[in-house]
Structures are given as structure tokens and as C-alpha cells.
Amino acid sequence: MNYSLDAVSKQYSVRHETVAALESVSLSVQKGEVMAILGSSGAGKTTLFRLLNATLRPSSGSIRVDGRELGAMSSWDLRRIRRRIGTIYQQHNLVPSLTSLQNTLCGCLGRWSLAETIRGILSPAKADVQQALRALELVELADKRNARADELSGGQQQRLAIARVLMQEPEVILADEPVASLDPALTDGVMSLLLRVGSERHRTLVVAMHKVGLALEYFPRVIGLRGGAVFFDRPSAAVDETLLQNLYAGYRQETRRSRDDDRFQREFGCVR
């Protein structure tokens, strides 16, 4: 899947004034590319991810996927695009009252029909269950298959979210701060798992993160976002200390919750 973003901007209206989350972002992502996105809180990473997985309409500019303009697509076509993009959310976004196995099976929804979904609630097809169990084994959660998602620890929820994406079999994986809530021991495991999954089947992997060291170590291409605009976009070897200092200069991480999320909450009136 090839992305190309051309002068994409996104504004939220917060109490009758517009706040820009992204300003005139242009970039292209080739199939199979592995890249990291750096930037402080409020730089627009989460908004960029929502645009990339086709769940947010840009205010202006165009997003093309394999040459097709997202803004001109019907809901049906948009769903077919979304099916091919797997997203790992910062807050995991699991269905709290479903078990790990059921949450993993949710990864099938894009390819299931309504009848198959209803069947999946009552007694899912054996092949799907097998696949889900394999995904759970890969993230070492097979023993928790019947535990509810809200009974899992933060790290386990993170891995369950990965299992759900594995079940989806996407061509692109977007991961928003996948290691932010993990301790150092788990961080390495999750990062290498993501990279391994990404390298399978020549998948595109885009990871947003705070940890500069990790990004430079694992990812060949790094994009720096600052104040909603692309600050740099270059191979990780060409990223130096002054560039990074400038990237974070003037932005303090005052709150743990990103400003991006605050805007989204005000715009859509939901708790995040």
C-alpha cells in the first residue's frame, strides 16, 4: 500500500475557534517501508494516525492510497481500505467486557459478513479460533484467552492489541506509542515483535514514539513532527543531536495526556 499525503491540514473547532492540529503535511510512504514518527505531545502524531487509517477526514489537502483519493470514496470503499490497515492505539482500545479470545477475533470483523459476525458471537468457526489462538500464543497471552480485557494488566492489554492486529492480517501497521506504557524489559520484546511482524509479508510499519534512542536504533526512516508540521524527514543515520534538540525545543510535556487528544475530545465530546 502506498500513501501519499499532499498539503494535508486538519483543524478542530474548539468553542468556536479553530485550532490547527496539522498544517500542510506532505509525505509519501512506500509499501514495505519501516519508519518512526517523533515529536512532543501535541505535535499532531495521533491526528496523523487517524488520517492514515482513514477514520478522520482532513480539513484540506488530499490523501491518496495506491493512487486513489480517500476524500472521494464511499463509506463502502473506505471500509475496504480500513480493512487493510491495522492500528495499535495508545490506549489499546479493546472492548473491556469481552475476553482476550473474543477481542482477538474482533480482528476478523473487516472480512466477516454480518451473518458470520453473529455466528462468531455464538460459536466462531474453528479455523478462525485456531488463528486467534496462534496470534495469542505469539504475544504470549494464550493462557489468558478467557480473561476479560479489563482484567489484564497494561502490558498484557498492549500485547492483546497486537494480537488483534495480527488477526486482521493488514498490509500496513500503524502503532501509536506502543511502548509508552511498558517497562524497559517489555519494551524490547514488544519492539522486536512489531518489527518481526512488520517484516513478514513485506508490511508497512509506522510507529509513533517518544523514545528517541529506540527510534534511531530500530527504524531506517524517521519523521519529526513539530507544531503540526513536518520538521524533518530523513534516514535515521542523518538525524543529529541539534536537529533533535530543535524538535523538542519550546515544547514541554506538561501533561501526560497529549493535547491532540484534548482537542479530539472537545471536538467529538468523548472521553479519551
Next chain:
Amino acid sequence: MMTASNANSAAFDNGADHGRIWTPRRAAVIIGVSLVLAICWQVDDVRLTTLIQPATLRALWTFLYGLFPPDFSPGFLRIVFHALVSTMATAIAGTILSVLIAVPLGALGTPILWRRGILLAGENRNWFVALQSFASRTVLALLGFLRAIPDLVWGLLFVTAVGLGSLAGALALAVAYAGVLGRVYADVFGDVDPRPLEALQAMGATRAQIFLRGIWPQALPNVTAYTLYSFECCVRAASVLGFVGAGGIGYEISLSMRLFEYRQVMTLILAFVLLLFLTDIVSRRLRTRLGPNAGSLRKRQWFNGESFVWRTAGYAVLVVVAGTSFYFTGFSPDHFGEANILKNMLRFCRGMFPLDFAKGFVLSLPPLLMQTLAISILGSLMGVVIGGILAIPATSTLVLVHPDSPGSRSQAKRGLRWSIYWAARLLLNLLRSIPDLVWVLVCILVVGIGPFAGTLAIGLHTAGVLGKLYAETLEEVPVQPVEALRALGARPLHLLAWALWPQAKRTLGSYTVLRWETNLRVSAILGLVGGGGLGQAIYNNVQLGFYSRLATLLLLVYLLVIASDWIGDTVSRRTVGV
């Protein structure tokens, strides 16, 4: 509205500053209120003298005397039992049908799925999306309409359409409570955590899949709790629907009442109270087990986990109960298959259109509307006065004393206080647990058919409801000021005036207005059993077969309920907001 009230309170403050009791504004308010009350008094045909006439007192005495002893003869107990079973079956069938209608309508009415929010942020604007949003709004409006027509009126409509009996009752409950539940479901569905929904959408799930896999599992505990609560309301309503001929225990009560068999009435009312009591217990237990606060792990596993046998048994019981209920209610094929039922229904619906707006008829409506308003206002006022007076002895803070406190050692004094408290509570419970429609039948016996009977009935029932609420509100105020005043040597009435009233008056006021809103709806239907107002006209036009006039009256009831909703919303928002 808000600014007016702010100006109002500012004026009051000024008045207080100057130490003047009589400000022009207060005088105007008092004159206005007295004028309204005087008009209501006239419209309602209030005849206080009839209340103390010997004939009235004799009728009341005959009735009260006639209630005892209750009729416990085996033959009548069999009738009571049958009535109870049929009431229960009607309630169960009605609840199941209403849930079946309400779930899809509630899903269609959920804003987050169709109208605004996270799931629509990625949708390109086109006619299809606009159509979905419009359809969702339409469904919500439809639910509002179903909810606004009182269940008793639905009962009357279905009795006319499909004939006397439980079937009409079950259908009426299904429609009326589908409106209530659909709205509640839409709210519950809209309140789930939207993040999982976003994730499911990003995977390419359709709206139906998002609902099934994202919304439903999250909403299920709340949906269960509200459904059980609605079931309780359905049992109550199924008992009352009999007054318009929809079977069940209400039918037996009105029958015995008309036959002057008061001993039977007593038995039936006892059975009715018992039924409500049992339903309350069962539903409360189920709610704690299945509801949103049933968090404990072990309980959930008991129900949710591997215990296959238990689950299957539970479902089997559910299916058997549901099937039996439907059969008892008259959903059997030989009954429902009769062609004329559907034909009657169609003819009835066709008869309602076009609505009757003939000049003579429309001009007859304002007096009816006035009468309904007057019944609700005077009835509520009566309830406030009686309930307020009864609430004082029913407030434990005022009446009961701590056994350790000095000065009240004497056993006899304590016993006296204790019995005053419980007598007041018992009286309030009695007034409250007898439905307002039964009170109408009682009042008709005493003062005859008409708006006055309706007013008295509302007043008595409201006294019970408000008295209990008042007493509980007064008991729940912060206790420190009360203790301080008591330590100063304040007597109970001082406590009431200086410690309880200032802290509770806002809550008391909002309860009163909300109850008046409820009473306005009730007063629109009291006429169905002879209590005057719009209901009387509805009943007459149904009996006479003037269905287009009936439709106009229904529209009027709908508007009235919308207006009362608006008043209630404004009041509760203001009290919560300030």
C-alpha cells in the same frame, strides 16, 4: 427564562436588604397565584361542602366498613389467582415485545453510530450519510411519540382495536414501553466508551458489526438493569390497564368496585400490593446479580463462566416462562389468526385520519385542557399540603430521639414518639401504594363522577409520594447544623424552620415541580375511569366511535406531555445547574 428568574431573585435579595416583606413583585406573584387557584377552583367544580355532607360521609363509611373483612372464599381466591397470573403474563409478554422493538430502534437512535462523533469523523459527506442521520432523528422522534402517549391510552386504543382482554394489554405495554426503553437504550448505547468503537471501525467493521461487537457487550449490564426496571413498571401498568378493559387484576378491581363488592376489592388490592412487592424483590435481586455494579469476579463466573448447565437451565426457564406468558396473553394462533382482529385494527387506524379539526370540536378543547391543568394544579397542591403535614411526623430527625440523649428517658414518651413516627410512615405508604386510578374509583364513590373526584384522587396519591420524598429529603440534610441547634436547646419545630428547611428547600421545590409534571400526565388520563379532563373526552369519543376526534385528542395529549417534559427539564436543569 433564566434571566427573568435571576432578575426575580435579585429583586428578592434587594427586598431582604431593605427588610421589607412586601415588595411589589411579591405582591404581584401572590395575586397571580391566587387568581390561578381561584380559576382552577371554579374549573374543577370543587365543592368542599360535599365532603362534609352527611350523605358523603355515609358513602365513605359504607365503603370503608365494607372493605372488611377481605373476601378469602376459595371461589374468589381462584379468581384472584387467575387475575394475578394473567397480569404477570401480560407484563412479561409486554416487556419481551417492547425489548424486541426497542433494541433495534434504540440502535438506530444512537447518535454516535449515525449522527455525530468519532465514527463519523472519517466519513465523506454525501447524501447517504445525510439520510442516515435523518433516519436516526426520525426514529428518536417516533420513540418520543410512543413514550408521550400514556400507557392507559394505548390500552384503550388496543382494546378498541383488538377487543377486550390481556392481548390488548400486552400490545399496549409493548408499544408504550418500547418508547421508554428505546430512548433509554439509545442513551446507554451512546454512553459506552467510544475508543473500542474507533478501533473496530479502523479495522473495517460495519455499523452493525460495531454495534454487535463494540457497543452491545459494553452496554449489556446497563441494558439489563434498565430492562428489569421497566419490567417492574410493566407489572404496575399491567395491573392498572384492566381499568380500560385490558384484562388482569385491574379489570377485577373495577368490576368488583362497580358491583359494590368492597370485600373483594380489599382482597384484590392486597393481592396487588403483594404482587408489586414480590416483583420488586425478584427484580432487585436480578439487578444486583446482572447489573452494572455486579463487578465481583466470582459472581460473574457463576453466571458467565464455564458453568454450562446453569446457563442452559437459565435460558430454558426464560424460554418456558416467555412461551407460557405469550400463550396466556392470547398470542395463540387460533386467536390471533382470526381475520377480523387485523381487519378491525386496520379499520380503526384508518378511522383516525384525517384528524378532526371542525370548528365546533376544536372550540370544545380549551375548556377540557383547562380542566386537566386545573386538576393537576389543585391535586398537586392538595398533595403538597397533606404530604407536607404528614412528612413532619415522618421525619426521624425531628420525631425520634437518640436513646442516649438526656431528657427523654421515659419509656412511655419514647414509645409515643416511635408510634407517631410509624403511624405517619404507614399512612404515607398506604396513600402511595394504592395507584391513582384506584383512588379515582374510590373518590367517585364518595363525590361522584367528575373533575373533583380526579383532583381528590391525585391529591391523595401525591400526598403519599411527596410526603415520603419530603421526609427522606429532610432526613438526608447535613446533620451538623441540626446537632448544633439541638445543642442550643432548639425544639423540633425550631429545627425544622432553621436547620432542615433552609438546607432542603431547593430539593423539596424541585421534587414538587417534577411531581406536578407527572400529575399533569396523570390528569390527562384520569377521565378514562371517570375523573374528568381530557381523558373523559378520549373515553367518550372511543365509545362513540369518533376516531378522527380521538386522533385530535391524542395529538393534544402529545403536545401536553411535550410541554410538561420541557417544564420538568428546565426545572431539573436549573436545580442541578445552580
